[in-house]
Amino acid sequence: MTRTLSINDSQRLQLAPLEMPTRLLLGPGPSNAHPAVLQAMNTPPVGHLDPAFLVLMDEIQSLLRYVWQTENLLTIAVSGTGTAAMEATIANATEPGDVVLVGVNGYFGNRLVDMAGRYGADVRTLRKPWGQIFTLDELRTALEQHRPAILALVHAETSTGARQLLEGVGDLCREFGCLLLVDTVTSLGGVPLFLDAWGVDLAYSCSQKGLGCPPGASPFTISPRAMEKLQQRRTKVANWYLDMSLLGKYWGSDRTYHHTAPINLYYALREALRLVAEEGLANCWQRHQRNVEYLWEGLEDLGLTLHVEREFRLPTLTTVRIPEGVDGKAITRQLLNEYGIEIGGGLGELAGQAWRIGLMGFNSRQESVDQLLEALRQVLPK
Numbered sequence: 001m002t003r004t005l006s007i008n009d010s011q012r013l014q015l016a017p018l019e020m021p022t023r024l025l026l027g028p029g030p031s032n033a034h035p036a037v038l039q040a041m042n043t044p045p046v047g048h049l050d051p052a053f054l055v056l057m058d059e060i061q062s063l064l065r066y067v068w069q070t071e072n073l074l075t076i077a078v079s080g081t082g083t084a085a086m087e088a089t090i091a092n093a094t095e096p097g098d099v100v101l102v103g104v105n106g107y108f109g110n111r112l113v114d115m116a117g118r119y120g121a122d123v124r125t126l127r128k129p130w131g132q133i134f135t136l137d138e139l140r141t142a143l144e145q146h147r148p149a150i151l152a153l154v155h156a157e158t159s160t161g162a163r164q165l166l167e168g169v170g171d172l173c174r175e176f177g178c179l180l181l182v183d184t185v186t187s188l189g190g191v192p193l194f195l196d197a198w199g200v201d202l203a204y205s206c207s208q209k210g211l212g213c214p215p216g217a218s219p220f221t222i223s224p225r226a227m228e229k230l231q232q233r234r235t236k237v238a239n240w241y242l243d244m245s246l247l248g249k250y251w252g253s254d255r256t257y258h259h260t261a262p263i264n265l266y267y268a269l270r271e272a273l274r275l276v277a278e279e280g281l282a283n284c285w286q287r288h289q290r291n292v293e294y295l296w297e298g299l300e301d302l303g304l305t306l307h308v309e310r311e312f313r314l315p316t317l318t319t320v321r322i323p324e325g326v327d328g329k330a331i332t333r334q335l336l337n338e339y340g341i342e343i344g345g346g347l348g349e350l351a352g353q354a355w356r357i358g359l360m361g362f363n364s365r366q367e368s369v370d371q372l373l374e375a376l377r378q379v380l381p382k
């Protein structure tokens, strides 16, 4: 007979019910979920083909169109984190051999490069130092040179805190007959974003940053122009789970079983989106801007220097230079252990050089800024 594997009795008896510390999450994500969102998530689940759930899916779609300012029919939530929605975008939009031009001015540009390469794209890059953005002239020159099928840009580079300006980029892409793919993971809900007006063809985001929801259900949208490319593919999408021709049937009128939706996460996402709609998108953007300016002022009063030029700074994420002689990691550890506040360290080129402070969704509040500034005042060397 086979013996069942088990943990021994003393271990079993020692395991207490789950208890986690309370944190104020002011890093690059996740951010704290809104209490009403957590409450919605606690609703007992129904089946993923229950008529009531199908209504909820429709509501998620319309709310996503609103927060993204798009009329794209195929606007859905991918089951998975932002990276899954990113992969869905790349997997569906690229065919082997497609030239994909990626603007790399931070960590997530590099992730796009890696992903597109895995789907067989002929990847070209346009590079800028971390913290800077691409001008229309630079993009035009690169499009002339590479003639890509897709131009991929990161709207809000969470690794640097810089905002890529997108006005005019869609027109440029139309002039060169390419699709515009944009990472809006750290901008959706917190940074002004007009997908249709800016001519964005493919975009993805996440739930746990600007939308104030737990991670796991991630917005994805595709324009009619990009849809045409998808319908004319010569090859199948090389990822079954994320293939929009299959997923679209579950979200569309067919309602064909594809996978079991993470029901409770969709409850949470609907509530998070509903809260944005209730506040009003423009008010939500203004709140993020107001609170981040208050943060910048407070940080500068503490004698700290911000990494990105003011004009291009994100309202959702601020990079702060670690002062000479200060142990950046020791400070983040102290903030977490003694004050229950999480902030992020630098990534890639900015590793060891910067802290990353996020004010996203529910956390974009004056109280969270005050709490952080007070803690920093205590822990920073005088």
Ligand SMILES: *Cc1c(COP(=O)(O)O)cnc(C)c1O
Pocket: 029, 081, 082, 083, 084, 086, 108, 154, 156, 157, 158, 159, 183, 185, 186, 206, 215
């Ligand atoms: C967080 C983030 C991602 C990845 O999202 P996950 O939810 O962590 O998978 C992608 N792009 C950007 C710009 C991000 O900030």
